[in-house]
Amino acid sequence: MVVLREGMCPGLDAGLLRNLRAADVKTVEDLVSSDTEELARKCSVSYKALLAIRRVLLAQHTAFPVSGADLYEELLSSTAILSTGNPSLDKLLDSGLYTGEITELSGGPGSGKSQVCFGVAVHISYRLKQSVVYIDTTGGLTAGRLLEMLQTETSNTEEQMAALQRIQIFRLFDVYSLLDCLYGLRSGGLQQASVGGGSVKAVIVDSVSAVISPLLGGKHNEGMSLMIQVAGVLKTMAKDFNVAALVTNHVTRSGSGEVQPGLGASWSHIPRTRILLERVEPAAAVSPSGLRSATLIKSSRQVREAASTRTSCSSLIALATVREANFLISCVSCSV
Amino acid sequence: MIRVLPSDCEYFQSSRSFKSPRDNWTVVHRSTLELSPVVEAGLSQQEALQVLQAARTDAAGGGVTALELLQKEAEIKSIVTFCSHLDKALRGGIPVGKTTELCGAPGVGKTQLCLQLAVDVQVPQCFGGVEGHVIYVDTEGSFLLQRVVDMAAAAVRHCSLLAEDEEQRVAMETFTVETILSNIYMVRCRDYEELLAELHLLPDFLSERPKVRLLVIDSVASPFQQLFDELSQRTRLLNSLAQRLIAMATSHHIAVVITNKMTTRLRSGQSQLVPALGENWGHAPTIRLLLHWEGPRRLVTIFKSPGHMDATVQYQITADGFRDTDQSEQPQSKRRHTQVDQSAASC
Numbered sequence: 127m128v129v130l131r132e133g134m135c136p137g138l139d140a141g142l143l144r145n146l147r148a149a150d151v152k153t154v155e156d157l158v159s160s161d162t163e164e165l166a167r168k169c170s171v172s173y174k175a176l177l178a179i180r181r182v183l184l185a186q187h188t189a190f191p192v193s194g195a196d197l198y199e200e201l202l203s204s205t206a207i208l209s210t211g212n213p214s215l216d217k218l219l220d221s222g223l224y225t226g227e228i229t230e231l232s233g234g235p236g237s238g239k240s241q242v243c244f245g246v247a248v249h250i251s252y253r254l255k256q257s258v259v260y261i262d263t264t265g266g267l268t269a270g271r272l273l274e275m276l277q278t279e280t281s282n283t284e285e286q287m288a289a290l291q292r293i294q295i296f297r298l299f300d301v302y303s304l305l306d307c308l309y310g311l312r313s314g315g316l317q318q319a320s321v322g323g324g325s326v327k328a329v330i331v332d333s334v335s336a337v338i339s340p341l342l343g344g345k346h347n348e349g350m351s352l353m354i355q356v357a358g359v360l361k362t363m364a365k366d367f368n369v370a371a372l373v374t375n376h377v378t379r380s381g382s383g384e385v386q387p388g389l390g391a392s393w394s395h396i397p398r399t400r401i402l403l404e405r406v407e408p409a410a411a412v413s414p415s416g417l418r419s420a421t422l423i424k425s426s427r428q429v430r431e432a433a434s435t436r437t438s439c440s441s442l443i444a445l446a447t448v449r450e451a452n453f454l455i456s457c458v459s460c461s462v
Numbered sequence: 463m464i465r466v467l468p469s470d471c472e473y474f475q476s477s478r479s480f481k482s483p484r485d486n487w488t489v490v491h492r493s494t495l496e497l498s499p500v501v502e503a504g505l506s507q508q509e510a511l512q513v514l515q516a517a518r519t520d521a522a523g524g525g526v527t528a529l530e531l532l533q534k535e536a537e538i539k540s541i542v543t544f545c546s547h548l549d550k551a552l553r554g555g556i557p558v559g560k561t562t563e564l565c566g567a568p569g570v571g572k573t574q575l576c577l578q579l580a581v582d583v584q585v586p587q588c589f590g591g592v593e594g595h596v597i598y599v600d601t602e603g604s605f606l607l608q609r610v611v612d613m614a615a616a617a618v619r620h621c622s623l624l625a626e627d628e629e630q631r632v633a634m635e636t637f638t639v640e641t642i643l644s645n646i647y648m649v650r651c652r653d654y655e656e657l658l659a660e661l662h663l664l665p666d667f668l669s670e671r672p673k674v675r676l677l678v679i680d681s682v683a684s685p686f687q688q689l690f691d692e693l694s695q696r697t698r699l700l701n702s703l704a705q706r707l708i709a710m711a712t713s714h715h716i717a718v719v720i721t722n723k724m725t726t727r728l729r730s731g732q733s734q735l736v737p738a739l740g741e742n743w744g745h746a747p748t749i750r751l752l753l754h755w756e757g758p759r760r761l762v763t764i765f766k767s768p769g770h771m772d773a774t775v776q777y778q779i780t781a782d783g784f785r786d787t788d789q790s791e792q793p794q795s796k797r798r799h800t801q802v803d804q805s806a807a808s809c
Contacts, residue, residue, distance in 0.1 A: 234741060234744065235744030235750075235766055236744070236750075236765065236766040240768045241768065244768075259525070260528075263705075264748065265560055265561065265708040265711065265712060265748045266748050266768035267531075267768070268535060268768065268769040269528045269529075269532035269534075269535050270535055270769060271768060272532075273532060290527065290529040290532060291528070291529045292527075293527060293528040294525040294526075294527055294528075295525055295526055295528055296525040297712055299705045299706075299708055299709035300705060333745070336701070336704070336705060336745065337705065339698070339701045339742075340698050340699075340701040340702035341698075342698070343694045343698060344694065344695060344698060377741075378741075378742070379741070388742075
């Protein structure tokens with residue numbers, strides 16, 4: 127909704143503006159959608175002048191079609207693919223996280239979503255030397271864990287400290303603070319967060335379901351609208367600033383008992399790529415193992431097999447011991 | 463988005479279109495060029511930007527870099543459990559600023575550990591403790607005063623044996639059974655409404671008493687296992703409860719410890735013992751400890767933690783409280799009156 131203001135286009139002076147307001151025409155949409163003849167009579171201005179103003183305003187505010195070739199050129203120059211640090215996960219994601227898109231990681235408790243997010247943050251800040259914004263809504267982030275992961279990459283303390291400085295952390299626990307934070311980032315915060323060289327290349331929200339699920343369902347309708355608002359801000363931020371958005375989600379059980387990502391069908395359209403993480407329980411072991419499996423459940427790039435409901439390309443990611451704190455790869459089956 | 467603007471924004475006070483029935487001001491996050499009431503109020507773009515900036519900086523604090531967070535974390539101490547193996551697995555003890563959940567079958571020792579933590583949080587700082595007060599929310603009536611007295615006496619005895627220098631001796635004068643008991647704030651909640659109401663009032667309570675370092679809710683499962691009209695309402699209430707707990711833990715620097723029960727789940731024809739309150743609740747606590755039996759032994763397993771390795775540790779409940787096991791495998795018993803005095807051997 128763009129408000130009509132003085133000097134927006136030649137011919138729109140203070141007097142005409144006052145007359146238009148009196149006729150209840152305050153925004154560009156009101157002007158364009160109203161009957162020009164009647165409006166000209168009401169505001170005692172010539173029909174031609176009003177028509178000229180209308181044409182200029184339309185020209186200023188219309189969206190312009192872009193040819194596919196130009197769009198492709200622009201995408202080639204602006205999109206980056208960020209590796210997650212785990213080669214088999216990269217293969218699942220078609221070589222990594224794409225900037226300008228939202229990627230979702232879902233999984234049950236203890237399935238490794240936060241660990242993957244830590245790994246991505248550490249990899250981008252240390253290897254790619256770019257900044258990362260990490261929004262933590264569950265309280266699971268400890269800088270000590272990030273340091274542990276960095277210590278396996280390098281033993282040089284200065285480099286570790288420099289990498290830690292490139293990770294900007296926000297801790298918020300309700301959806302309004304999240305929206306505040308995202309709007310703040312979109313309107314200038316991202317530039318401020320690009321300290322220590324390197325621009326912000328990824329925004330990680332862990333987790334988005336923790337703040338939205340208390341509001342969904344029941345008699346409240348605001349939950350759905352807040353969820354779509356969050357999605358909208360993340361998408362525009364990803365597109366305008368060329369960052370990769372990574373969000374985590376919880377899982378629920380469908381009617382047939384199958385595990386599916388949470389937040390419902392409306393949210394399922396938002397991320398471009400969705401990955402489901404699960405614990406792998408080896409039959410003989412008594413204690414919990416460090417192995418997790420990642421399955422691609424939605425992708426606009428990878429091929430899905432017709433027979434099964436999930437893509438058959440899955441890989442095992444071993445969450446290693448505290449000493450290693452790295453991701454070991456063990457690609458068991460990868461048939462596309 | 464409802465936000466009350468600072469009082470120097472008299473522009474908004476004068477503009478009628480901003481007053482909602484509740485007399486709050488709505489700040490819509492759009493570019494200032496599009497904010498029509500702003501223009502009606504006669505603001506220039508600069509002034510409008512300033513107002514929006516002021517409104518925005520009141521919001522959730524700016525971010526910190528991971529380096530600054532690391533420095534802050536180095537200063538935060540954990541609450542020891544007096545079971546050295548568990549403390550080692552948790553790298554210090556129950557972390558302050560996070561929510562920890564204790565799940566287990568009845569009688570395995572959840573309430574014992576909660577009572578032990580209520581005493582341990584008050585250990586003076588010169589002994590490596592946190593020296594904080596504790597709020598104990600009891601929903602089942604399992605708070606046993608005599609047991610707390612026994613544990614407090616044992617802790618005081620233990621620390622006075624360790625006191626070496628002057629500072630520690632001075633601290634021991636204030637670390638007595640009476641002061642320990644006086645620093646425990648006990649609240650009894652009978653159902654989920656009382657529990658939620660209590661949690662609503664807690665932030666104000668915590669602001670008045672900045673020395674509180676531990677909140678124990680024993681247990682969070684019993685009020686929510688009552689009949690609910692619809693299960694989705696229970697899930698929503700639990701989710702918002704979880705967010706409120708972690709928000710309190712982070713903003714007031716307290717450790718939140720909640721107790722959960724076990725329930726049976728049938729999956730593909732087999733029954734399994736899992737923590738109650740559903741799978742969704744599993745995301746809520748930051749750290750989950752499972753206390754279970756293995757024959758006569760009691761074990762505690764860390765089975766969810768973003769910062770610790772999964773580990774299993776053996777413990778025992780003695781007359782003095784929650785302790786390490788002896789090297790000699792004594793047959794364990796739930797009832798404390800069969801125990802021999804083992805305070806010297808533990809830790």
